[in-house]
Amino acid sequence: MGEYDYLIDRLPHRPPALFVDEVLELDPGRSIRGAVSFPVGHRVFENHLPGEPLVPGVVLIEAMAQVAGLVFAVGTGEGDRESVRGYLAEVRQMRFRRPVVPDSRVELVASLDRIFGPAARFETEALVDGEIVAEGVITIVRSPRGSVESENSAD
Secondary structure, three states, X not given: OOOOHHHHHHOOOOOOOOOOOEEEEEEOOOXXXXXXXXXXXXXXXXXXOOOOOOOXXXXXHHHHHHHHHHHHHHHOOHHHOOOEXXXXXXXXXXXXXXXXXXXXXXEEEEEEEEEEOOEEEEEEEEEEOXXXXXXXXXXXXXXXXXXXXXXXXXX
C-alpha cells in the first residue's frame, strides 16, 4: 500500500465505478500520479468487443478524471478530512494513442492547469509501460451540494 492510497477513500466512487487502485505521487493542489490495473476478467471487458477485449476509452477518461478530482479536493484544503464531490464537466483534445488490453497496469497523471470558480482544468495522461495511451484536458466542477459526508449525514 502506498503512502497516499488513503486518498482513494475520499473519492465518492465505489466498485465497479472506482478506477483508481493506487496513488503513487502527490504534489497537493498541483499534480498526482496514480494507477489502475485491468486484469483479465475485469468487468470493463464484459461484452465490450467480444473476442478482442479493450479497456473502453470512456473508462480511461473516467480514471483520469478521478485522479484529477483528488488533486482538486486535496488542493482546496477540504480534502484533508472529507470527500468533495465533483463532476466531469468537459473533456477536450482527448487522444487515444493505442488500445489498452487485459492485464494492463495504467498509470494516471493529472496536472492542474487552472482553477476558475468552482471548476478546475487538468492536463491528463494515461500510460502503459511508460508509453502514453491517452491524453487530454479534463475539467472538473465541484458539486454545489458539497461534500459526500454532508450528504450522507442527512440520511
